[in-house]
Amino acid sequence: MVNVLYDKAITCPVCKNIFHTKKVRTSATRIEKRDTDFCTHYIGENPILYNVFVCPMCGYAALESGFEEINAAGKKMIQESISRRWTQRSFGEERTILEAIETYKLALLCSQILGHKKGTLANICLRIAWLYRYLSHEKEFEFLTHAVNCFEQAFANEPMPIGNLDDVSLTYLIGELHRMIGHYEEAVEWFGKAVSNPAIKTKKKIDTMAREQWRLAKDAYRKKSSHDQVG
Template sequence: MGVLWEKQVNCPICKNSFVAKNIKSSAVKVKERDTDFRGIYEGVNPNWYLVWVCPKCYYSCFREDFLSIKRKYVAVLQKDIQKRNAIARNSDFNKERNHYLALISYELAAHCYNITDGSKEKIGNLYLKASWLAREVKIWSLEKKFLKKALQCYLQAYESEPDLKMDNSLIVYLIGELNRRLGNYKEAIRFLGRVYDDRKGRCNLEVRRLAHEQYFIIKEIIDKEEGRKEEENKKEESI
């Protein structure tokens, strides 16, 4: 038995009929998780197939949203096909996915949500997942680009979207953690501290534990840096 299940789908934008592939949840085995929740899997990576892409017009989004696109956006997406072609660069989405196709699928989906007023939280999730794919192929410049975009979206979501799907402590943690990964330590401390300092106990315990760990990792880096500066100042003074 394969790890994929298939569904015949009619694209709501161009009416093309295609086979959308999905990973069977029973085939997904998580070995570990990074501190930004990237799963490390035994065997198949489910993140490769989270986004459905029409192979003809490159309309893309998460599986659960694909067929429920609002009528007012159909025309918007029909007119936008050239931009999607430019992002897709002739990629063949009839083929099985690999890292590259998965990454393109996230970029296409982020673009589609952007032009159809999708939530910043959802677009942030797409960029975060894109950064994971870049990490898996060890291209830091690309990972950084997507981490920055994810962070920007999560900040906007946190400030302006009242009905977040994720828990409040989780988004604050992610804002802190992505800042940490990008080397913005002061900002990271500010957000991680909010989760770890939560005395009312509203935070998810696992998230709070992670925030606590990351907070002290940064504190150590900052303290070392400050210690080094002090040493240098003393040397200068004694000359």
């Protein structure tokens, strides 16, 4: 039987250490379902657990897609803020969900130190929320809240796409994250923006999801308003 995990050799851009980290073979991934906020559930190994690279020598951590994108000033900030306090340890073997959460939190800390864009922080926070969801842990909602706050700031101030999300997909996602954490009025507003965007006509699946979640958010908002009036 072919091992679904393989070793990838990485050179740390901060300290030049060469280390190995596990990745999931694309051919071995089996999707079970996707949630309304794009969280994917897998049968077998979950590639999301391995999307953060962590240098065991200096502690620099980042999403695979942006791991090498660090300049000289950034390297100095990581060395001063992370490496000096870092206890050398490796995340290069098979990861549990809790170990994956630790790697994402390290990536979040490094991104904050480096002053990365809100869209980057939002994507990391969203994935931490997903990992907590796999564990049915209440901290999921804390990180969904961080994610939606960062996504809103990114939507207002940063060029599209944000990560792999275009204007329509991000507008829908912000609405859905608000709905999931109980911000129904904000959810209705964002879903309204999504379905009124002419570009949504080219995205039938997002259009269908946005209208369905918009209906759920409106129903929940009405019930909440009625309850508040009675209370």
